[in-house]
Amino acid sequence: MSSSTDEELDMLSTSFNPIKALYSQNVHVPSTTAQPLDNISKFELTPTGEVIIKPERPRRQNEYNIASIQRDLSAVAGSSQVSLVQRTIKQRRTVLARMSEIGKSRGPLSRIATFCHTKQRVKVYIRSAVTVRGHCEGYIIAFDKHWNLVMDDVDEVWTRKNKYKSLAIGDARSLDDPVEKPYAVIKRIRGHQVCRRHVPRFFVRGEQIVLVAKCLV
Numbered sequence: 001m002s003s004s005t006d007e008e009l010d011m012l013s014t015s016f017n018p019i020k021a022l023y024s025q026n027v028h029v030p031s032t033t034a035q036p037l038d039n040i041s042k043f044e045l046t047p048t049g050e051v052i053i054k055p056e057r058p059r060r061q062n063e064y065n066i067a068s069i070q071r072d073l074s075a076v077a078g079s080s081q082v083s084l085v086q087r088t089i090k091q092r093r094t095v096l097a098r099m100s101e102i103g104k105s106r107g108p109l110s111r112i113a114t115f116c117h118t119k120q121r122v123k124v125y126i127r128s129a130v131t132v133r134g135h136c137e138g139y140i141i142a143f144d145k146h147w148n149l150v151m152d153d154v155d156e157v158w159t160r161k162n163k164y165k166s167l168a169i170g171d172a173r174s175l176d177d178p179v180e181k182p183y184a185v186i187k188r189i190r191g192h193q194v195c196r197r198h199v200p201r202f203f204v205r206g207e208q209i210v211l212v213a214k215c216l217v
Helices: 002-009 018-023 095-103 109-118
Strands: 064-072 082-090 121-127 132-143 149-161 184-189 192-204 209-214
Touching (some): 002 018, 095 132, 109 132
Antiparallel strands (some): 064 082, 132 149
């Protein structure tokens, strides 16, 4: 009886019983250097049966912030356990960090970064649907890769059509508008008027920008 049992637990025997070997403590492994594999397909990858397992890529220090959170599993399948789960949180770069990175490059945005860091007054030309609408003079305090600009102490100059409401009697241009406008008309050209206003802080979308130039005066 003992001899038959030993043959069933011997991996090199023809009467080897794998199910009994799983639950027995008297199984002797023929090779102590054999690698534990999940399935036979991994064993058949190479003619010798040796599989090279690649080590995990070492991560840089402080690449991720790992925060532990507790999850209550008492309402799941009648369990009363509380599991400790590690959640990986990747550090996010702010706008200021991206602005410093752009300033070190040599692309077109590097000029905007120079204007921003040296606090030089610039003139930004803005377009309308079919032509150039006007320009804004001020200081750039923030920007991004889409050319969105945040400007400070801005003087905006733009051109618009004359808009007068027709009256039954008289001319609309002869009447004074009692409402104070937030802009001033500095001149009129062929049915258009050039307006000017001062804005403490101004946001310009990148898709509306035509040119960014340094103010000479």
